[in-house]
Amino acid sequence: MNSPIITRLWNHRWGRRTIWLLLILVAGGATVRWIYPELLTAYIGVVNAPLTYDIGEPLSEREFARLGAELTQNYRQERALAQTASEENPFARRLKVDILMRTRSFQKEAPYPHIEYFYKAGIRRYEGPKTCLTCHSTIKVTDSDGKVRQVNTLEDVVHSVHFKFQSTASGFSTFGFDGREVNGKGTQPIPVGKIDRACGVPGSFTWTGWAELVKSKPAHGNGEVEIRSEGCGQCHIGGGYHPSTEQMLPGHDAPAEAKAGIDCLICHATGYDMNQRTVIEDKHGRRWNQDRSLKTALTVGQPTAQTCLFCHQHNMGGDREENLPAGSAPDNLGYSKRRLLHPGAKRGNSFQKEFDVHAAAGMVCTDCHQPEGHKIPRGDKGVDLVANDLPHKKVECEGCHTAAPHVKDTQDRALLNGHVDRLSCEACHIKELRADNVVLRDWVHPVWDAEEGVYVFKDVYQSGKPGKGFKFLWFNGNGTFLANALGDNPVAKNRYNPLMNQLVKIDDPEALAQIRQAALELQKSYPDLDVERYVKEASDPLTALTPDMLAKRQKMIEENIRPVMEKGKSRLYPFKVFNAIMYEEMGNQGPFGAMILPFDYPVYYETGKPLQSVKKALEHPIVKRMYEAPFKAYMMDEFMRYFGVGRWSGEYPVNSDGSLKNVEAHWMRQMGSLMVNHGIRKEGRKCKECHSSKGIIDFEALGYPAERIAELQSLPEMK
């Protein structure tokens, strides 16, 4: 400080001011860069630590060469086996395989170019993203308008939905019950996506069910405890101790540890071993293991249908789909601490070749979902509030099949094409969903699953049939905050109202009989259960609303939702319908539902005591923070406005003595409707399946006037 320049500057009036300003700037910068993230991390109670995986020692040159040769040999062997599959005589087949393996052109096939790349670059061990980024630090990305950009690969991944499971961008095509587009004009953008969207299918969300270890007592183990892995993190590419909570908060990026934990190989390596994907517990907490073997890393390439389905099988055909290809469930659940398999398919639209014509044609997911870098489009229509990286990029049948897709049936082709004006392709070409497609799920009355040895939710009603497991709804590409498809009858205004009709009533006698049957089964374990009341509430969830709430609901539908329904062009789409009974916090109740409370998986699965499980989940630091002022102002109030509740009460639903306050079990006030676009059949429906008085379409519920219904149900051509 004795330096004459500084002293002279300090003595000068303006000099002193400049020095002060510089000091403040430096202090401010340091706060933003180092202190603020630390404070925030401490506040939300997340843990970050360097993530280590068992990657073994680097291979010697000889070991590497042997590994490369083995991989290539295995690939050729598999191809030879596939090529000779039609040979019935086993000995002849073996000989044919041998001949092929010795064939010159066959021997030249080198399916894994990275064997050579790694060899030349001297890579003898796979160390996660670091290894990939050695060569791929930037990638070329082609935009939808054909422009090519060079982007930083790591940043591209970290800001993709597959990493962050959230987006604050608009263009979700989702509307709040207050009539505003989510994160649209005039809103305070909030992070929405799987990270914070509670859902009745998994019964928890990413924070409270990230990586859990469950003590199961399967029947085959004779009472022995078997540790199982469970949680949302099993399907996400980040490897940390928690989801990417940091990216939710203002001015906060994902920490370096999380970036180093990205699992590149789960999408890019055809040889990925899902058996490695189980929960590991260390001194910092629990997280998901990854396959980081060099052997797997050498098989990298573009994602295939199977790599996508490692995770997405869960929401397509479901965890328990039969006859999946090698390397899928139930053979990939882990060598130990096996992952739990969930009953009841989430969407029930399988992407296996027996079920879907595109899968049968050998197509891969990215043929239709054409990525821009690591951003993968899911279409510009969607009702489920799951974040969308490219909300304006279309993924639709017309992209390949043109506007006149029926070409073969020369007599009816124009007529069939004519129907495209009113019907989506899916309406005819998805004939049914899988039979275990879940429609009603009861989380409040757990039942013992002897095979898995845990208590699980009870699927009260499963069906894959039209009108039961899925319904036909008008859809203009918009949906509500609670996943209800919106649209309107194009020829008759003010008659169609799914939020008071299709999505709140189950009146199919067969469905009612099954729900009653399930209730009777539940009654054996829960003797207090009133079967008739149970059936009534499950099939008519509006009974949970007071007359005042019901009136408010109707008013909000007419004033806020109907204008959104009338937007654009509506067509009929099939929607898988779903409802669940969960514990709700009644302090935040509105005409469309109340805040549902998450379950803690280990408590739920091990004890079968759902209320205790809720209590445990509510102790999670981030759930507590949600009930505090900063989160209320930052996002919860806005969340509740979309929800139709108005404002977030902010009242933590646990009393000082630890008992729950103001918590009740209810079905959601309407069924959610999830889009189904896979499980496409080559043959569409026959005319009479819809155009008959006993058809699968409920024309009245769709808002058609009586005379039009008569016309549609008795076409002169059908006689």
Next chain:
Amino acid sequence: MMRLLLFCALLLLAPLRPLSADDQTCLRCHGMQSMAYLDPHTGGLRNLAIDPQTMAASSHGKLRCRSCHGPGFEAYPHFEEAKREALHCLECHKGNDRFPYALFESIEKGFTRSHHARALPDRFFCSSCHDPHAFHGLFQTRVEDVPKQVRQDNHICLNCHHNNERIKDMTGRLLPTLQRSHAWLPNLERHWQAVRCVECHTGSSRPQDHFILDKSLALRDCVACHARDSLLTSKLYLYRAEEERQKAGFVNALVLNNAYVIGMTRNLWLDWASLALLALTLLVLLGHGFARWLVNRKRAASNKEGDA
């Protein structure tokens, strides 16, 4: 005037006209806006959809479907022979008192000699250019605004010639792009905005000439238009000339007509530039005057002070 009134009345009444039961039957299918199929021979899209509102507002709005589409279309599926048969527009249009005498005779004569009819016999009909379900007769579509008229008329040609799908659909092959085939023409875009295709591609100066020439015979003479007595005055600007004659009298119109050489000096930028120049000159003049007045006043005041 009567025509205009009639047109207004038609426009007002047309959308209100109740559909006949027969038409309703047809529109059950043809009202579906995506009713179309891909022609297996050409790969082009064949659109079979009718927009009832456009139809009602068209010149044919009063007609029933059956008026043109014969008995083979009564039931579904329609008879194959009926589908193959061409429409018989001239059955109504030729020798009909509703239309100017001999107009359609000359149209027919021109059309049969035209390149379209010769190159695509049995495949090129009136309806190939004039969509009978949307067509507006000349008396309805004649517009005062020349660029609009140009756009409208050229749209008929460009509908096919600017659309490879349609060309492929019609001929089974692809033609070179218009930009390429008109590469010799300077200021291409401006020409297309200001002149109709038919000015150069028909053989006579009659306004409704349908004798579309083979491309080797099309007019390539700049001076035909860019001159006194421009060819355009007998074609595109014919109606305007007629009107001017009515307004200004024959002799005056003749005098005024060529004063501003159409096609040569018709340049909006030039117009605006000269206007701007004029305005600028005025502004400078006024400014100069104002400044002189100010200086004079000041000088007068200081003189007074000096006097005092």
